[in-house]
Amino acid sequence: MLDTITILAQIAVAISVAFVWILRMHNVKKEFEQFGLSLKVRSFVGFAKTVISTLLVVGIWYPELVFYAAVGMAFFMAAAQYFHWSAGNPMKQKLPSLILLVLSVFIALSSAEII
Secondary structure, three states: OOHHHHHHHHHHEEEEEHHHHOOOOHHHHHHHHHOOOOOOHHHHHHHHHHHHHHHHHHHHOOHHHHHHHHHHHHHHHHHHHHHHHHHHHOHHHHHHHHHHHHHHHHHHHHHHHHH
């Protein structure tokens, strides 16, 4: 049962990240400008999150990848929390990355036994 919940969490995180970085790019651009981060940083973060999201999905068939992908995504979501708090953004802007942070930590913890 925990395996099924972990896989669903992996899919949820991957789809959420893809949705934001593909269909909501205008929000991403606005936030990175608000945070004072460059186009190079935004491009790197987008590339890294896309790769990590792909690894979370591929991890359904190759579970040894999941822990590292989840830790990587948790790092990026923790960084997002830092920047949202630093910018004084309202909770509705902080909540998505907070939820993805919690899911990423859950995925990492539940997949840690595979390593």
